[in-house]
Amino acid sequence: MGQTVSLLTKAHDFTRDLIAEGGNILFVGTKKQAQETVEGEAKRCGMYYVNQRWLGGVLTNFATIQTRIDYLVRLEDQQARGEFGHLTKKEALKLEKEILRLNRQIGGLKEMTSLPSALFIIDVIKEKIALAEAKRIGIPVVAIVDTNCDPTGIDYPIPANDDAIKAIRLICSSIADSVIEGKTGEAMAPEEEEKEEGVEELEAVETTEPVVSTPEE
Structure with a gap:
């Protein structure tokens, strides 16, 4: 050991x-x-x-990953402000599923603003x-x-x-x-x-x- x-x-x-x-x-x-x-x-x-x-x-294409992170953060912000309430039920459900999907993929990277x-x-x-x-x-x-x-x-x-x-x-x-x-x-x-x-x-x-x-x- x-x-x-x-x-x-x-x-x-x-x-x-x-x-x-x-x-x-x-x-x-x-x-x-x-x-x-x-x-x-x-x-x-x-x-x-x-x-x-x-x-x-x-790591090698972080700019693209950062774009996805920004999109996820923006969606969560819109959800927190209640903006999904202005959408149809189908549209809101689609975005909620998108938030879940993105969080599974990059949720642990949301605070990572650089390499x-x-x-x-x-x-x-x-x-x-x-x-x-x-x-x-x-x-x-x-x-x-x-x-x-x-x-x-x-x-x-x-x-x-x-x-x-x-x-x-x-x-x-x-x-x-x-x-x-x-x-x-x-x-x-x-x-x-x-x-x-x-x-x-x-x-x-x-x-x-x-x-x-x-x-x-």
Whole structure:
């Protein structure tokens, strides 16, 4: 477990320092085991997230994504002001369904007005498009790296089982804590119960070969 803890600490420190310098991070985890945790932890620390389907171009064609975000925000504003009441029932229902659809796609990006400073990815194989986009435009990546993953090109790999819910929760919580620490300048003490629950999962997937793709200090 030593390597996992060491690399998780490096990822934690990187994220904390990034946020302290005014940066931000996008949480990405669309697999079923990660969806709830990704949304909850991203919201807890006030960051952005994608937990359904990654839309191609979120990073490489952000202007188009921003147009969709603006449209969603505008629709929600109109709904909140009661403007849908002036429409026919059919028209209002259509727009309500559109709001639901857009929120599933980009709801976690509504506050993201520019490209993120870094990505935190749960499963780099499932999120290969997100990883490729980040690498293409030079956005650093923090990611959980399972034994079947190639850590090459991942700036801050964290060896762990990306299918184990407890491990996902522990690592997501650590990254979210690092964001809060970066914002407040105060260290977050991990919950002992949560830490103990995750340790067993992390131990079960300790890689047999060291992950060497780490940035220079």
